[in-house]
Amino acid sequence: MAVNTQTWWQQGRVAECDELAEGVRRIVLCPDRPVHAAPGTHVDLRLDLDGHVRKRSYSVVRSEDGGRRLTISVQLAPSSRGGSRHMHGLCVGDVVEMTGPVQSFPLGVGADRYVLVAGGIGITALVAMADTLRRRGADYTLVLAGRSRRVMAYLDHLVYTHGDRVRVFVDDEDVRLDVESLVGEIAGSPGAPRTEMYMCGPIRLMDAIRRSWMAHELPEPNLRFETFGSSGAWAAEDFVVHLPQLDRSVRVGKDSSMLDALEDAGVDVMWDCRKGECGICQVKVLDVDGRIDHRDVFLSQQQKEAYTSLCLCVARAARGESEPGSADPAAVTLHLP
Amino acid sequence: MTTLDSPPVTAASKIFNFPRNAWYVAAWDHEVTAKQPLARTVAGRPLALWRNSDGRAVALADACWHRLAPLSKGKVLGDEIQCPYHGLRYNSAGRCTGMPAQETINPSAIVPSYPVVERYRYVWVWVGDPDLADPDTVPDMEQMDSPEWAGDGETIYAPCNYQLLLDNLMDLTHEEFVHSSSIGQDELSEAEFEVSHSDRGVTVTRWMRDIDAPPFWLKNMRDRFPGFEGKVDRWQIIHFEAPSTIRIDVGVAKAGTGAPEGDRSQGVNGFVMNTITPETARTSHYFWAFMRNYRLDSQTITTQLRQGVHGVFGEDEEMLAAQQQAIDANPDHEFYSLNIDAGGMWVRRILDRMLQAEGLPAAAAK
Ligand SMILES: Cc1cc2nc3c(=O)[nH]c(=O)nc-3n(C[C@H](O)[C@H](O)[C@H](O)COP(=O)(O)OP(=O)(O)OC[C@H]3O[C@@H](n4cnc5c(N)ncnc54)[C@H](O)[C@@H]3O)c2cc1C
Ligand code: FES
Ligand code: FES
Ligand SMILES: [Fe+2]
Numbered sequence: 164m165a166v167n168t169q170t171w172w173q174q175g176r177v178a179e180c181d182e183l184a185e186g187v188r189r190i191v192l193c194p195d196r197p198v199h200a201a202p203g204t205h206v207d208l209r210l211d212l213d214g215h216v217r218k219r220s221y222s223v224v225r226s227e228d229g230g231r232r233l234t235i236s237v238q239l240a241p242s243s244r245g246g247s248r249h250m251h252g253l254c255v256g257d258v259v260e261m262t263g264p265v266q267s268f269p270l271g272v273g274a275d276r277y278v279l280v281a282g283g284i285g286i287t288a289l290v291a292m293a294d295t296l297r298r299r300g301a302d303y304t305l306v307l308a309g310r311s312r313r314v315m316a317y318l319d320h321l322v323y324t325h326g327d328r329v330r331v332f333v334d335d336e337d338v339r340l341d342v343e344s345l346v347g348e349i350a351g352s353p354g355a356p357r358t359e360m361y362m363c364g365p366i367r368l369m370d371a372i373r374r375s376w377m378a379h380e381l382p383e384p385n386l387r388f389e390t391f392g393s394s395g396a397w398a399a400e401d402f403v404v405h406l407p408q409l410d411r412s413v414r415v416g417k418d419s420s421m422l423d424a425l426e427d428a429g430v431d432v433m434w435d436c437r438k439g440e441c442g443i444c445q446v447k448v449l450d451v452d453g454r455i456d457h458r459d460v461f462l463s464q465q466q467k468e469a470y471t472s473l474c475l476c477v478a479r480a481a482r483g484e485s486e487p488g489s490a491d492p493a494a495v496t497l498h499l500p
Numbered sequence: 501m502t503t504l505d506s507p508p509v510t511a512a513s514k515i516f517n518f519p520r521n522a523w524y525v526a527a528w529d530h531e532v533t534a535k536q537p538l539a540r541t542v543a544g545r546p547l548a549l550w551r552n553s554d555g556r557a558v559a560l561a562d563a564c565w566h567r568l569a570p571l572s573k574g575k576v577l578g579d580e581i582q583c584p585y586h587g588l589r590y591n592s593a594g595r596c597t598g599m600p601a602q603e604t605i606n607p608s609a610i611v612p613s614y615p616v617v618e619r620y621r622y623v624w625v626w627v628g629d630p631d632l633a634d635p636d637t638v639p640d641m642e643q644m645d646s647p648e649w650a651g652d653g654e655t656i657y658a659p660c661n662y663q664l665l666l667d668n669l670m671d672l673t674h675e676e677f678v679h680s681s682s683i684g685q686d687e688l689s690e691a692e693f694e695v696s697h698s699d700r701g702v703t704v705t706r707w708m709r710d711i712d713a714p715p716f717w718l719k720n721m722r723d724r725f726p727g728f729e730g731k732v733d734r735w736q737i738i739h740f741e742a743p744s745t746i747r748i749d750v751g752v753a754k755a756g757t758g759a760p761e762g763d764r765s766q767g768v769n770g771f772v773m774n775t776i777t778p779e780t781a782r783t784s785h786y787f788w789a790f791m792r793n794y795r796l797d798s799q800t801i802t803t804q805l806r807q808g809v810h811g812v813f814g815e816d817e818e819m820l821a822a823q824q825q826a827i828d829a830n831p832d833h834e835f836y837s838l839n840i841d842a843g844g845m846w847v848r849r850i851l852d853r854m855l856q857a858e859g860l861p862a863a864a865a866k
Contacts, residue, residue: 463603
């Protein structure tokens with residue numbers, strides 16, 4: 164994006180790594196060409212996964228010494244093609260190929276109030292923002308939601324640093340985040356039109372917040388978010404893509420995206436962001452057997468419900484919870500441009 | 501205070517770099533309107549400047565998120581600006597508020613919005629780290645909108661590195677040679693001067709006692725003391741404040757009436773207000789004004805002074821453009837310093853430390 168899209172590739176040396184929470188590793192990288200990473204930035208890493216070069220993005224949690232030390236934190240993805248597993252295997256002294264800081268989630272200046280909402284590993288995108296807001300003396304609230312304290316990275320650190328400004332919600336303690344009351348409280352406060360929310364987390368949480376935000380008629384531009392591009396309404400399943408134009412069907416494994424599977428099968432498709440934001444990879448849906456798990460933020464709610472198009476980079480077909488154990492994988496029939 | 505890993509300050513970089521973490525004047529307040537965006541490059545950053553419906557000035561990067569078309573060629577629509585190319589709209593925070601061809605807004609569609617302060621009849625912007633932008637560090641130019649002073653000024657688009665303008669203003673012996681018909685006189689080079697400095701400021705003081713007033717000052721004396729004849733005590737007190745604001749307290753008083761000791765009642769006093777905004781390494785926006793503290797309600801004097809200074813500064817502009825060309829034509833030649841450059845060299849020292857703090861080299865990149 165325009166704030167800083169120049170991405171150059173460089174080498175980064177792993178200077179430290181350790182276990183931060185269950186399934187989350189903290190990795191400190193020392194890049195060749197250090198540049199300070201502002202809050203909201205991420206770095207892209209080029210990983211060799213089973214012979215395929217894949218790009219994976221990780222938010223910069225901390226930038227020290229003018230960017231000479233960049234801390235990232237990686238959650239092990241349970242059904243994964245291996246990016247996060249590869250990251251978890253890194254050791255001190257290893258060298259990775261990485262970009263400089265890329266900004267696609269900049270923190271604004273001058274809002275009356277800031278509400279940061281992190282679901283799970285999404286906290287990585289918000290730690291540096293919270294630190295900056297604290298230094299600025301801004302009015303901010305940090306909302307942390309997770310499945311269990313054991314897996315919530317930076318929890319103790321954040322509570323210690325931000326004190327009363329932190330609200331913690333943990334599923335297995337039955338203290339669940341109530342989206343409606345969170346957004347309702349913002350909407351009812353006098354500074355509502357000048358409150359900005361920054362969120363990063365599972366797409367289901369972000370969809371719920373977005374619906375509530377719109378229902379309360381809060382200004383849409385004040386709702387900022389970043390998608391990590393890999394969570395959906397249902398767990399990933401294997402499914403099938405039918406392409407009548409090409410007289411072919413392609414199977415998409417649960418550890419692959421539809422876009423990757425089509426490309427690997429030699430189908431020429433157009434894409435840009437690969438994380439469900441730009442809509443370039445949008446294609447027409449002719450038929451669905453099962454459900455579409457859209458996972459993008461490009462299509463509106465109505466467009467998603469219409470089942471007439473999807474974004475190849477993130478969408479999946481699924482049986483979902485309603486048809487557990489169904490023998491046939493879900494299928495989607497597409498018309499490619 | 502030189503340590504092993506910070507090399508001593510170089511004698512004089514010829515194309516001086518500029519700090520980013522600083523307030524620079526982007527425009528006169530009246531240049532920024534709610535009607536039409538203004539394009540101006542400040543410290544290497546192209547900006548689109550406009551006003552919200554509440555009158556607040558806004559500075560956005562002058563490149564649309566989409567395909568980088570200049571927003572300054574777009575339209576101001578209330579509290580938003582619309583890109584002239586495919587119609588994306590942005591609010592004053594730089595956040596995209598509308599994408600005409602789709603039902604949602606891409607979450608990463610943002611252009612940088614820069615902190616803005618309006619003060620002393622100018623719109624100041626901060627293009628560096630926004631978290632360091634403290635409005636209390638806007639350089640002091642209080643004479644610009646004080647009820648005790650009157651005057652006006654202009655902007656010069658100067659085809660030279662901003663440091664050449666600072667050098668020019670920190671040493672006024674050049675008046676004798678460049679401005680001989682208006683304010684120059686022999687005593688300028690001959691008079692002693694004193695230099696003092698602090699962390700962010702440098703002051704150069706020069707008094708010339710019992711001299712003839714040059715034409716510009718004789719006219720000003722006669723505006724206040726009709727028919728004035730005789731000798732004057734003349735002063736020039738140059739106040740620099742980092743990164744690039746120079747106020748020159750200038751004037752003459754009837755000789756021997758106590759002006760050097762602090763009684764300026766028998767004289768005329770002006771403040772030459774200068775603030776320089778680097779545009780690129782080799783071009784600058786030079787905002788100047790001449791303020792006076794006598795006959796405040798005379799628009800005639802305001803106009804005459806503005807025209808007079810316009811003529812004087814035109815002579816500097818010509819010299820500086822020629823100097824920049826000669827610098828570029830002689831890349832293998834260095835600068836040398838004279839004793840008269842002491843003020844300018846302290847300015848460089850302060851700027852050099854600001855640049856070091858930002859991790860920037862003293863010499864600007866091509
Ligand atoms: C801007 C940004 C910042 C991020 N920051 C962090 C961070 O700080 N910490 C962190 O742990 N992760 C972060 N991620 C996620 C990270 O880049 C990887 O996606 C994650 O580590 C999983 O990678 P993987 O190869 O292990 O898993 P995989 O799931 O095999 O690969 C992930 C990629 O494949 C696609 N994909 C994966 N699963 C599915 C699915 N079920 N359906 C459809 N498509 C799928 C996605 O497009 C995704 O890009 C970030 C992502 C982005 C875009
Ligand atoms: S490539 Fe951008 S939405 Fe799929
Ligand atoms: S370049 Fe601005 S909308 Fe396309
Ligand atoms: Fe001059």
